[in-house]
Amino acid sequence: MDSINFKDLLKERGYKLTPQRQAVLDIIIEHNGEHLSTEEIYALVKEKYPDIGLATVYRTLLLLDDMDLVYKLDFDDGLSRYELNNKNEDHRHHHLICLNCSKVLEVQEDLLDTLEEQILTKNKFKVTDHRVKFYGYCEHCSEKE
Amino acid sequence: MDSINFKDLLKERGYKLTPQRQAVLDIIIEHNGEHLSTEEIYALVKEKYPDIGLATVYRTLLLLDDMDLVYKLDFDDGLSRYELNNKNEDHRHHHLICLNCSKVLEVQEDLLDTLEEQILTKNKFKVTDHRVKFYGYCEHCSEKE
DNA sequence: ATTCATGCAAATCGTTTGCAACCCA
């Protein structure tokens, strides 16, 4: 996601490119693969842009989510987390949440397509997206038992 | 879930059976199949037990969730919802959330077992539970397009 | 009698919003 592209996307919707918005997006791009919480994003942006307000970060994340540039996550820790919405990823990945140490791993596998077809025929419900979270024990925590 | 059983389960953990706890559980059993929010549960319990406090409902739901008697749901509407944890159900069911009218349907299908096996072998992650939400359009809203 | 549970109100915490000042287009 280069800045030219971002600016155009904003303009399409009647929005403006501001240094704050760019800074928030930059941080998320820099931390691709991580699951940053709003506060973490705020702290990281503040390093480069000390005057930014928390409300601006919230507003920007809402905007980025709405533009499908980021993906909002929920790992049941009471915080909203975000990751870069990697569009050239063939399938959305899923998260493996360890019930013991809370570590979050990722799976690329996606066998849900067949399930979605079944849902369409049996329930007449057109699935356009899904969110899956697997809970269990990671390698390290499984061994400790 | 009869009350004798409930009382024993509580005693095992050093807790007491109170009319408030029984009333909350009763409401959830009566409304099996629904996805009641905390406030909805509070209002329903209040009909039978007008003096109950909201904090008690919160505390009881936390307890019931911890005892695996109920299942906490999140339909992204900002509210915590709960459903009876039906243990004789062969598989956990999943939810179909309509992006248009927000109606929530349920699927009993569970093709995730094979996925879980793959995750165990490939990621050495022992899956013990999963949460799946499908987003899309229900029959009615699909037709309107 | 002891221990846990309740109700109430205050506190908490993440998030949203109103508004005057500000700045990008």
Add this chain to the structure above:
DNA sequence: TGGGTTGCAAACGATTTGCATGAAT
């Protein structure tokens, strides 16, 4: 210039917590 944007602080809404009272075992 003008309309979107910002930072700040106040407001918000769901949930939690402190504490004195009350109830279950």
